[in-house]
Amino acid sequence: MTAKPSINADRLWQNLMALAAITEEHQAWTRRSFTPKFLEGRAWLQGAFAKAGLEVEIDAGGNLIGRREGSSGNLAPLMMGSHSDTVPSGGRFDGVLGVLCALEVAQTLHEASLITRHPLEVVDFLAEEPSEFGLSCVGSRALVGALTPEMLEMTRPDGMTLAEGLAYVGGDPEALSRVARGKDAIAAYLEVHIEQARALEAAKVPVGVVTGIAAIRRQRICLVGQTDHAGATPMDLRRDALVAAGEFIAAVSEAANKITTPENPLVATVGWMDVRPNAANAVPGEVQMILEARAPLADKLDRFLDVTVAGLLEKFPAEGIKVTCENLSTAAAAPCDKRIVDAVETVAQDRGLPSMRMPSGAGHDGVFISQIGPIGMIFLPCRDGRSHTPEEWAEPEDCAIAAQVMLDAIIELDKV
Ligand code: HGY
Ligand code: MN
Ligand code: MN
Numbered sequence: 001m002t003a004k005p006s007i008n009a010d011r012l013w014q015n016l017m018a019l020a021a022i023t024e025e026h027q028a029w030t031r032r033s034f035t036p037k038f039l040e041g042r043a044w045l046q047g048a049f050a051k052a053g054l055e056v057e058i059d060a061g062g063n064l065i066g067r068r069e070g071s072s073g074n075l076a077p078l079m080m081g082s083h084s085d086t087v088p089s090g091g092r093f094d095g096v097l098g099v100l101c102a103l104e105v106a107q108t109l110h111e112a113s114l115i116t117r118h119p120l121e122v123v124d125f126l127a128e129e130p131s132e133f134g135l136s137c138v139g140s141r142a143l144v145g146a147l148t149p150e151m152l153e154m155t156r157p158d159g160m161t162l163a164e165g166l167a168y169v170g171g172d173p174e175a176l177s178r179v180a181r182g183k184d185a186i187a188a189y190l191e192v193h194i195e196q197a198r199a200l201e202a203a204k205v206p207v208g209v210v211t212g213i214a215a216i217r218r219q220r221i222c223l224v225g226q227t228d229h230a231g232a233t234p235m236d237l238r239r240d241a242l243v244a245a246g247e248f249i250a251a252v253s254e255a256a257n258k259i260t261t262p263e264n265p266l267v268a269t270v271g272w273m274d275v276r277p278n279a280a281n282a283v284p285g286e287v288q289m290i291l292e293a294r295a296p297l298a299d300k301l302d303r304f305l306d307v308t309v310a311g312l313l314e315k316f317p318a319e320g321i322k323v324t325c326e327n328l329s330t331a332a333a334a335p336c337d338k339r340i341v342d343a344v345e346t347v348a349q350d351r352g353l354p355s356m357r358m359p360s361g362a363g364h365d366g367v368f369i370s371q372i373g374p375i376g377m378i379f380l381p382c383r384d385g386r387s388h389t390p391e392e393w394a395e396p397e398d399c400a401i402a403a404q405v406m407l408d409a410i411i412e413l414d415k416v
Helices: 009-020 036-051 096-111 138-143 162-168 173-179 199-203 241-259 298-313 338-350 396-413
Strands: 055-058 064-068 078-083 120-125 188-194 207-213 215-224 267-276 286-295 322-331 355-360 375-380
Touching: 009 036, 009 096, 009 396, 036 055, 036 064, 036 096, 036 120, 064 096, 078 096, 078 396, 096 120, 096 188, 096 396, 120 138, 138 162, 138 173, 162 173, 188 338, 188 396, 199 207, 199 355, 207 338, 207 396, 215 241, 215 298, 241 267, 241 286, 241 298, 286 298, 298 322, 338 355, 338 375, 338 396, 355 375, 375 396
Parallel strands: 078 120, 078 188, 188 375, 207 355
Antiparallel strands: 055 064, 064 120, 207 375, 215 286, 215 322, 267 286
16 A cells, blocks of 8 residues: 555544534533434434445444445455444543544545555444443444343333334344354454543643553442431431441542552442432432442452452441442453554554553443454543543544544554
């Protein structure tokens, strides 16, 4: 292949702003999966994929896939992508930028009439963010055959099942076995994503070379005391579930702070809680919470949850607080492939771009795609490391650099 073509930075930025504008009227930068607004974004993407010379389809798992044939017969595809759904009041870059960088790479090659040896696939994975069904990474699970019948029966508050949700976005819950891909089904997977942390911005480095994606485990913990009148019940007779929950959350945070290290981080969060009866003049009798913990090292994560956190819960029954704890979900850690890591680092170097290797604390579709082939990720800085918030921002120049590094890396990976 001749000299490496240059991506169109203006087109990338215009696409990013055009897709961002497709958002819920009364909620900043929100395009939740399985909603009419999500389908509007999908329709826009389908048009853009076609304009880039891609064969476009929605697979049974609800993934939008644009494909471009390669020059050498039956090689496995080089896959690039991310997700176009957002968290509520999310941002304009998380996921979306990755889909549009992948599209920009394919469009640049198409316009330069450069045919890669491998087929190319540009993918918008369905519902990477935790959906209203309670499941994340729906499309990437489907692509690797990890969407189970139990998951398809999960319902969202309005009663729709995930199977019905798949059909709503153009997928086919009856045909999932047809789209599930096996081991080595792809030659490589590459995703561009904002860092969603502060390391790159602090180091003033434009390119993050991701070494692995952290494991994530989520547990639903329920504490049951006794609801009582807040005015008439003396302090020593109370079994206040919210006081217990507060003590527990503070102790979990302290324990995580004690064992996390820069090279082997561990984070723990209670970001969702349901207090009953949730009345100002009633002693809370019941608290449900979701504890999420993440670490690149799975055994460190398991020890933290199954020993440390379990130990923190042991004291509550003696205080009259009943405890239940159930595992909600587990996403194993996924290492990035050495050849892809080296290729990203090399092409950045060739362009005189500083880069740094780093783990990803955030979860991504690559965790599942790593089951069907080698994965890699390219991070770019985002302002103050903020994400999952309307203030999420990345500089146009950093977005363009990430797309160009992706294009150069794809050309590199296409050689083998
Ligand atoms: O939660 C995550 O890490 C990702 O943003 N879904
Ligand atoms: Mn996200
Ligand atoms: Mn994301």
